[in-house]
Amino acid sequence: MAEKETLAANFIENAIREDQKEGRYAEGIHTRFPPEPNGYLHIGHAKSICLNFGLARRFAGLCNLRFDDTNPTKEDTEYVDSIQEDVRWLGFSWDDRRFYASDYFPRLYAYAVELIRRGKAFVCDLTADEIRKTRGTLTEPGTESPYRNRSVEENLDLFGRMKAGEFPDGSHVLRAKIDMASPNINMRDPVLYRIAHADHHRTGNEWCIYPMYDFAHPLSDAIEGITHSICTLEFEDHRPLYDWLLESLGFDAATRPRQIEFARLNLTNTVMSKRMLRQLVEGGHVSGWDDPRMPTISGLRRRGYPAAAIRDFCERIGVAKSNSLVDVAMLEHCVRENLNETADRAMAVLDPVKVVLTNYPEGQTEYLEAENHPNRDGRRYVPFSRELYIEREDFAEVPPKKFFRLKPGGEVRLKHAYIIRCDEVVKDAAGNITELRCSYDPESKSGGATAGRKVKGTLHWVEAQTALPAEVRLYDYLLRTGDNGSAPEDFLTALNPDSLQVITKALVEPSLRWAGPGSRYQFLRKGYFCVDKDTTPERLVFNEIVGLRDTWAKVAKE
Ligand code: ATP
Ligand code: MG
Numbered sequence: 001m002a003e004k005e006t007l008a009a010n011f012i013e014n015a016i017r018e019d020q021k022e023g024r025y026a027e028g029i030h031t032r033f034p035p036e037p038n039g040y041l042h043i044g045h046a047k048s049i050c051l052n053f054g055l056a057r058r059f060a061g062l063c064n065l066r067f068d069d070t071n072p073t074k075e076d077t078e079y080v081d082s083i084q085e086d087v088r089w090l091g092f093s094w095d096d097r098r099f100y101a102s103d104y105f106p107r108l109y110a111y112a113v114e115l116i117r118r119g120k121a122f123v124c125d126l127t128a129d130e131i132r133k134t135r136g137t138l139t140e141p142g143t144e145s146p147y148r149n150r151s152v153e154e155n156l157d158l159f160g161r162m163k164a165g166e167f168p169d170g171s172h173v174l175r176a177k178i179d180m181a182s183p184n185i186n187m188r189d190p191v192l193y194r195i196a197h198a199d200h201h202r203t204g205n206e207w208c209i210y211p212m213y214d215f216a217h218p219l220s221d222a223i224e225g226i227t228h229s230i231c232t233l234e235f236e237d238h239r240p241l242y243d244w245l246l247e248s249l250g251f252d253a254a255t256r257p258r259q260i261e262f263a264r265l266n267l268t269n270t271v272m273s274k275r276m277l278r279q280l281v282e283g284g285h286v287s288g289w290d291d292p293r294m295p296t297i298s299g300l301r302r303r304g305y306p307a308a309a310i311r312d313f314c315e316r317i318g319v320a321k322s323n324s325l326v327d328v329a330m331l332e333h334c335v336r337e338n339l340n341e342t343a344d345r346a347m348a349v350l351d352p353v354k355v356v357l358t359n360y361p362e363g364q365t366e367y368l369e370a371e372n373h374p375n376r377d378g379r380r381y382v383p384f385s386r387e388l389y390i391e392r393e394d395f396a397e398v399p400p401k402k403f404f405r406l407k408p409g410g411e412v413r414l415k416h417a418y419i420i421r422c423d424e425v426v427k428d429a430a431g432n433i434t435e436l437r438c439s440y441d442p443e444s445k446s447g448g449a450t451a452g453r454k455v456k457g458t459l460h461w462v463e464a465q466t467a468l469p470a471e472v473r474l475y476d477y478l479l480r481t482g483d484n485g486s487a488p489e490d491f492l493t494a495l496n497p498d499s500l501q502v503i504t505k506a507l508v509e510p511s512l513r514w515a516g517p518g519s520r521y522q523f524l525r526k527g528y529f530c531v532d533k534d535t536t537p538e539r540l541v542f543n544e545i546v547g548l549r550d551t552w553a554k555v556a557k558e
Pocket of ligand 2: 036
């Protein structure tokens with residue numbers, strides 16, 4: 001598997017190297033990331049970003065950011081802003097090469113006029129429905145439009161009037177004149193321009209005709225001097241049109257851009273389409289595009305996923321030529337691996353039960369030294385006194401077999417502190433445990449006479465007086481998966497009702513008082529957590545990033 005992955009990871013690089021060997025693109029490799037600003041970017045886009053910017057880096061070339069904003073009704077500057085923030089956060093820079101397809105509207109219009117002059121495009125009066133009906137099928141050719149043989153003069157006149165706003169939406173389109181009998185339906189006189197009397201977020205009402213993606217994209221690539229136009233597999237059948245347009249407009253085959261397709265990223269338990277993600281946001285199923293359960297880059301960032309872990313993931317999955325489904329556990333594995341190295345350790349008790357050390361002096365507090373990370377030098381001091389909290393699930397009155405946590409008469413070590421023994425269980429009238437009365441071994445802390453004494457369990461804890469109240473948000477997958485592990489078609493019915501669990505009564509150690517939004521910690525024995533932007537001076541809010549248990553390492557071994 002590993003070998004196949006490395007080979008697959010190289011097929012685009014191999015194509016580029018071939019081009020270089022043949023002396024094409026002598027001025028250097030130039031790629032672009034071309035989002036449509038109609039939603040927030042998701043982890044699938046991260047793959048495309050890492051690939052395009054990564055190729056530029058590997059070949060000492062350049063990568064542009066280009067907004068593919070040819071669809072005025074769906075696009076917005078909010079999306080433009082979020083996309084730039086996300087690309088930057090992922091660690092990439094487009095320098096001063098941020099472009100908009102809408103910047104090229106005048107040039108694209110001139111190219112369309114040139115196509116008409118060359119007899120390769122015509123204005124068609126058929127309705128969208130009629131065009132669809134005459135397109136033919138996979139087995140039957142289409143029928144030629146009755147307007148196909150208009151003279152160049154008539155086409156130029158009509159196209160000019162389309163631009164001048166003389167016609168209503170849908171009344172005319174500009175079509176390429178290619179071949180209605182082509183086995184490739186994309187080549188059957190495809191639409192290049194449509195009329196849309198709509199305000200564009202950048203050009204306002206300057207234009208009332210807009211180029212189609214298939215027309216705007218190759219020409220934008222050519223205008224920018226892109227050498228390799230990397231896109232997802234759905235566009236494989238559009239490549240002949242991509243080449244036809246550039247060819248027809250006289251772009252030199254040796255230097256013009258070349259389209260290369262790769263398989264899009266699909267992840268288990270994950271919705272990977274802006275349209276569906278927008279449905280989740282607009283339907284109120286999540287708190288917004290940056291809800292930490294969302295697979296958007298802004299959601300993952302808020303959740304606490306490090307950018308480096310996402311880049312690492314994109315590197316490891318490689319690029320392939322056929323579609324496949326990646327286990328989301330692999331992404332989590334990359335996050336966990338990163339955080340294990342980078343995140344400081346701390347103690348937090350999510351479901352506290354009080355422990356009173358009956359033989360510890362009243363009114364005394366001591367500060368115990370604790371390492372911040374097992375492989376680094378940082379230290380902090382953790383207060384310890386007569387009253388503490390431990391995790392309710394770390395005590396069992398009637399312990400099951402092999403229960404190495406606290407039980408009546410049993411001993412455990414408190415991390416960075418002493419060994420304690422449970423002497424008495426205090427309950428309220430309803431039978432709920434309210435307090436555990438314990439005694440501690442004063443010689444059992446680091447440096448003490450019985451410091452080396454071994455007990456089976458070690459628990460995390462916080463000191464009662466100094467612990468900080470915190471809200472902790474635990475997450476599960478937003479989606480339950482379909483049979484093949486991917487998101488089902490009717491994905492809203494597959495929403496996991498338990499994807500968010502809010503714990504309001506958690507307690508964390510006082511060293512976290514100044515932890516700002518975005519700081520990440522490993523809460524000992526609990527998992528990795530990130531301070532959320534909802535944190536206030538009164539109350540810390542944490543997002544669960546990922547648990548400690550690595551399900552991917554297990555899967556990968558099998
Ligand atoms: P969606 O289907 O989610 O709406 P899109 O392809 O319409 O995505 P664009 O803004 O057009 O979104 O995409 C920008 C770039 O990101 C394109 O080059 C596209 O091929 C790439 N991309 C989008 N989704 C994925 C994915 N799941 N895996 C890899 N690349 C992707
Ligand atoms: Mg798109």
